[in-house]
Amino acid sequence: MKRWALKVVVLAGALWLLSGGAAWALEFVAERTTQIDGQSRKASIYYRDEMWRVEHNDGGTVNVTIVRKDMGLTWLLIARIKQFKTVVYDQEQAPVVSERLDGEIAREEIGTEVLDGHPTTVYQVTVEAPSGNTEVYYQWLATDIRFPLRLARKNGDWITEYSNVKLTRVSDFMFRLPRNYQPLAEAD
Secondary structure, eight states, X not given: OHHHHHHHHHHHHHHHHHHTGGXXXXXXXXXXXXXXXXXXXXXEEEEETTXXXXXXXXXXSOOEEEEETTTTEEEEEEGGGTEEEEEEOOGGGSOOOSSSOTTEEEEEEEEEEEETTEEEEEEEEEEEOTTSOEEEEEEEEETTTTEXXXXXXXXXXXXXXXEEEEXXXXXXXXXXXXXXOEXXXXXX
């Protein structure tokens, strides 16, 4: 009887793993700092595959960006006037949160470091751009949570870093338009 019960448990576990691939989708909340050409921007990010929300902390016009890749659109929320603008989704704006980079052609481990309390392996990664040119990046991949905490272009003109990363379920409400927001009136 015990062998039969063990087989049932193992079979059920295997079926759950095979059918529950979506349960392993990446979801997280973090603080993100991006530096481009010496300019630094901070934001809170709420991420789930196919959609993410960025709450900007830099005092610009747009306070929140909600990206719905699954719908092919982006909403730019302007809290001061409780309005939003809808624009077409641009893949170039997607956060780089996967272990492998798009177009990656080479990866070399160059060291280890502790970053934001996480042990990381530092890699030099070569990427082939759609234009055919190659670019070189450094990536700090957290070994405990399998998450890229920092990515920097080798020449230093672009860096993005995640801190306070929490792998957690993110509510659907984070990816919806607020009820009291109206579409931004377009100028004639």
